[in-house]
Amino acid sequence: MPGTNLTREEAQQRARLLTVDAYEIDLDLSSAQEGGTYRSVTTVRFDAAEAGESFIDLVAPAVHEVVLNGTALDASEVFQDSRIALPGLTAGRNELKVVADCAYTNTGEGLHRFVDPVDNQAYLYTQFEVPDARRVFASFEQPDLKATFQFTVKAPEGWTVISNSPTPERPSDNLWRFEPTPRISTYITALIAGPYHAVHSTYENAATGQSVPLGIYCRPSLAEFLDADEIFDVTRQGFDWFQEKFDYAYPFAKYDQLFVPEFNAGAMENAGAVTIRDQYVFRSKVTDAAYEVRAETILHELAHMWFGDLVTMEWWNDLWLNESFATYTSIACQAYAPGSKWPHSWTTFANSMKTWAYRQDQLPSTHPIMAEIRDLDDVLVNFDGITYAKGASVLKQLVAYVGMDEFFRGVQAYFKEHAYGNTRLSDLLGALEETSGRDLKTWSKKWLETAGINILRPEIVTGDDGTVTSFAVKQEAPALPAGAKGEPTLRPHRIAIGLYEHEDGKLVRKERIELDVDGELTEVPQLAGKQRPAVVLLNDDDLSYAKVRLDAESLATVTAHLGDFTESLPRALCWASAWDMTRDGELATRDYLALVLSGIAKESDIGVVQSLQRQVKLALDLYAAPDWRETGLAQWSEAALEHLRAAAPGSDHQLAWARAFAATARTDEQLALLAGLLDGSGTIEGLAVDTELRWDLLGRLVATGRADEKAIEAELERDRTSAGEQHAAWARAARPTAEAKAEAWALVVESGKLPNAVQESVIGGFQQAEHRELIAPYAERYFTVVKQLWDERSHEIAQQIAVGLYPALQVSQATLNATDAWLASAEPSAALRRLVTESRAGIERALKAQAADAAAA
Numbered sequence: 001m002p003g004t005n006l007t008r009e010e011a012q013q014r015a016r017l018l019t020v021d022a023y024e025i026d027l028d029l030s031s032a033q034e035g036g037t038y039r040s041v042t043t044v045r046f047d048a049a050e051a052g053e054s055f056i057d058l059v060a061p062a063v064h065e066v067v068l069n070g071t072a073l074d075a076s077e078v079f080q081d082s083r084i085a086l087p088g089l090t091a092g093r094n095e096l097k098v099v100a101d102c103a104y105t106n107t108g109e110g111l112h113r114f115v116d117p118v119d120n121q122a123y124l125y126t127q128f129e130v131p132d133a134r135r136v137f138a139s140f141e142q143p144d145l146k147a148t149f150q151f152t153v154k155a156p157e158g159w160t161v162i163s164n165s166p167t168p169e170r171p172s173d174n175l176w177r178f179e180p181t182p183r184i185s186t187y188i189t190a191l192i193a194g195p196y197h198a199v200h201s202t203y204e205n206a207a208t209g210q211s212v213p214l215g216i217y218c219r220p221s222l223a224e225f226l227d228a229d230e231i232f233d234v235t236r237q238g239f240d241w242f243q244e245k246f247d248y249a250y251p252f253a254k255y256d257q258l259f260v261p262e263f264n265a266g267a268m269e270n271a272g273a274v275t276i277r278d279q280y281v282f283r284s285k286v287t288d289a290a291y292e293v294r295a296e297t298i299l300h301e302l303a304h305m306w307f308g309d310l311v312t313m314e315w316w317n318d319l320w321l322n323e324s325f326a327t328y329t330s331i332a333c334q335a336y337a338p339g340s341k342w343p344h345s346w347t348t349f350a351n352s353m354k355t356w357a358y359r360q361d362q363l364p365s366t367h368p369i370m371a372e373i374r375d376l377d378d379v380l381v382n383f384d385g386i387t388y389a390k391g392a393s394v395l396k397q398l399v400a401y402v403g404m405d406e407f408f409r410g411v412q413a414y415f416k417e418h419a420y421g422n423t424r425l426s427d428l429l430g431a432l433e434e435t436s437g438r439d440l441k442t443w444s445k446k447w448l449e450t451a452g453i454n455i456l457r458p459e460i461v462t463g464d465d466g467t468v469t470s471f472a473v474k475q476e477a478p479a480l481p482a483g484a485k486g487e488p489t490l491r492p493h494r495i496a497i498g499l500y501e502h503e504d505g506k507l508v509r510k511e512r513i514e515l516d517v518d519g520e521l522t523e524v525p526q527l528a529g530k531q532r533p534a535v536v537l538l539n540d541d542d543l544s545y546a547k548v549r550l551d552a553e554s555l556a557t558v559t560a561h562l563g564d565f566t567e568s569l570p571r572a573l574c575w576a577s578a579w580d581m582t583r584d585g586e587l588a589t590r591d592y593l594a595l596v597l598s599g600i601a602k603e604s605d606i607g608v609v610q611s612l613q614r615q616v617k618l619a620l621d622l623y624a625a626p627d628w629r630e631t632g633l634a635q636w637s638e639a640a641l642e643h644l645r646a647a648a649p650g651s652d653h654q655l656a657w658a659r660a661f662a663a664t665a666r667t668d669e670q671l672a673l674l675a676g677l678l679d680g681s682g683t684i685e686g687l688a689v690d691t692e693l694r695w696d697l698l699g700r701l702v703a704t705g706r707a708d709e710k711a712i713e714a715e716l717e718r719d720r721t722s723a724g725e726q727h728a729a730w731a732r733a734a735r736p737t738a739e740a741k742a743e744a745w746a747l748v749v750e751s752g753k754l755p756n757a758v759q760e761s762v763i764g765g766f767q768q769a770e771h772r773e774l775i776a777p778y779a780e781r782y783f784t785v786v787k788q789l790w791d792e793r794s795h796e797i798a799q800q801i802a803v804g805l806y807p808a809l810q811v812s813q814a815t816l817n818a819t820d821a822w823l824a825s826a827e828p829s830a831a832l833r834r835l836v837t838e839s840r841a842g843i844e845r846a847l848k849a850q851a852a853d854a855a856a857a
Contacts, residue, residue, distance in 0.1 A: 003081055005377055014054055017054055027039070029156070030174070038104070041100075059102075059110070064100060066079065069088075119221060121195050128270075151178045160193070160198065164178075216232070219278070230291075238330075255274075255305075263277035287607075295342065302330075315373065319383075320386070320387045354542070356385040366452060369448045414431040473517050507565045512540065592616070596616050600643070691719055703734040733761070741774060775809070
């Protein structure tokens with residue numbers, strides 16, 4: 001029985017047989033305010049290469065009619081699991097009509113329904129990637145069966161309906177009739193409906209006369225916080241830069257961006273109707289780092305309009321290319337577009353995306369960038385740090401390897417040749433070989449078809465007078481993690497070497513050498529005879545993807561002067577190297593804390609500051625020796641308070657330190673300060689204690705037993721919004737009592753009714769580092785229930801539980817043993833096995849790091 005899965009082999013067979021022409025989809029959403037189910041009528045016209053049989057995909061509570069080429073089929077016989085069998089297809093043209101009742105969801109999959117507690121109105125949006133268009137209409141659910149889509153939607157009075165095609169004039173009969181789309185894949189079709197607030201504008205290109213209607217939507221309860229002008233500015237900048245670099249006009253009729261509630265991902269590239277999580281409509285003050293991340297998300301989705309929507313992967317094994325290209329080009333746009341507010345975006349990339357990639361690449365589940373995707377279950381757990389961040393890192397390496405102009409000339413040819421079609425990786429590499437003259441076959445094999453990460457180390461020999469007598473770059477290919485497939489691989493790297501000296505109290509780059517590194521040892525004769533610099537930094541400018549280690553002299557200088565680099569990127573690379581060493585057990589947690597405390601005051605990049613704050617807290621919670629952990633946390637709490645008081649009033653740094661302090665305050669005096677900030681009896685000059693910060697303060701007071709359920713209810717009364725309800729759910733689960741933990745567990749594990757966003761909050765509140773003893777009994781319960789929950793719940797809900805409730809805070813051999821016993825006996829699906837194995841690797845890493853920290857005592 002297929003259940004809801006689809007194999008690549010089945011998709012290939014279906015694609016050989018069928019060519020899909022057009023869908024007409026009629027949805028009756030007139031009772032959406034009440035919820036339940038809705039009528040879905042799909043008419044699809046397609047050609048069969050020969051007479052035969054196939055199937056169409058549908059996930060629905062009931063199917064009423066299936067009519068194939070004018071003949072009614074028995075729905076009870078042909079509809080099973082997630083498929084409708086199509087026997088007796090005619091060679092040539094076929095027409096199918098399916099009438100079904102489909103269900104609204106609260107999981108962020110299919111047609112998600114949300115009721116805003118502010119106005120009690122329902123708001124709908126679709127999320128179809130990977131295989132969830134079939135939850136709304138009968139579809140051939142695979143990316144290479146493109147078609148046109150014409151939606152007709154019956155909606156409640158007063159609602160607006162948005163889809164891929166331009167929104168028609170408001171109809172008098174509430175029946176919204178959309179024009180057909182261009183040929184696109186099922187997973188990027190979209191429907192958003194409800195009494196949404198809208199702001200409209202246009203993108204105008206004076207040189208070409210192009211005019212593209214732009215729209216931004218959110219719920220009315222967020223309208224006062226919507227900074228539409230800022231969002232339009234980023235969007236227009238993206239249009240300008242992408243159209244110039246891609247040499248292909250934006251391919252759809254309009255461009256709407258819809259901020260929607262309870263969204264599982266950051267955003268989704270539906271053609272002309274991008275959905276974005278509405279946490280990006282900032283209700284309270286945030287740092288510039290949050291605006292930068294939002295802008296990258298906006299640009300990432302806009303890049304997908306070309307790479308992913310106009311030209312689409314044939315099958316999900318090239319998902320990485322979709323996501324990596326959008327990630328690389330969005331950050332490149334921020335870095336290079338004229339007038340960009342974030343020209344330092346490669347610092348952010350090195351500091352956040354690449355650390356994600358390095359972490360993912362050291363898990364037992366590590367895989368080649370071009371992963372083997374056998375079926376839908378495989379791809380659903382493959383939206384990971386390799387698919388997004390390592391892939392984008394390797395594309396950055398490819399750009400350095402072939403040249404940026406040559407890269408984009410290849411991309412231009414690729415878009416022109418394959419517009420509205422489907423491709424494989426070889427199509428893009430072929431275009432790049434044409435424009436660059438480089439043979440990319442070996443490069444592709446080593447970078448895209450192998451797993452794992454290389455380490456680059458400098459080998460420096462100096463004479464008595466301090467001059468360099470020889471310099472080489474040593475490349476290592478460490479063994480892959482236990483259980484990972486493949487062999488260690490040495491790869492070709494295009495890197496820069498930066499030579500830094502002290503100058504007026506700063507570390508300044510005096511020379512830069514760019515070269516190809518290949519094999520185990522690459523000599524660098526250009527440095528022979530030069531005076532040895534204070535710091536030698538391999539992979540300066542972060543061109544390649546590799547762990548970098550410093551030689552002893554450079555490490556000593558960086559340890560004492562990390563904050564003194566004049567540029568943010570080399571600082572970020574050194575911070576990232578230190579964090580990687582901490583995770584690997586090469587640098588003790590107490591020494592990492594000392595390094596951060598010595599240099600963070602000089603760190604001007606707010607995104608780096610906030611990353612360091614998160615990493616220090618994580619290291620202290622998981623990687624510190626247990627008998628020293630409280631000492632380290634006390635040092636961190638005191639330092640956070642000192643930095644909070646020293647920060648410029650009203651600055652981003654002040655807000656970042658306020659949040660860091662709120663996450664770790666522990667003494668009576670520190671907690672009293674939190675309580676004073678919350679009730680107004682205490683103040684810090686320039687610090688606005690607004691809605692989100694209030695929840696941060698209260699959350700810590702609740703988790704430490706200084707505030708109770710009554711305080712949570714009082715705060716919720718002040719913030720009776722969906723965000724407030726999620727914060728309150730987190731706080732209730734964070735109460736330090738056995739009863740609160742039992743209540744949270746029951747809500748997630750036993751009831752199964754929580755919306756995705758609320759369940760995520762409850763799990764977050766349940767897993768408090770300082771409650772590790774309180775929740776220890778739930779480790780055994782996790783292994784008892786996780787497989788059943790995986791089988792019964794939707795993918796998003798089940799993945800939240802499988803990852804979020806794993807006993808990650810129980811860092812012990814006993815947890816490893818319990819995990820191993822479960823893996824040996826439970827017979828989990830491949831996807832669930834992967835998630836649990838990844839979580840197990842976190843315990844193993846934490847044990848190693850704790851031992852290293854204890855040894856440094």
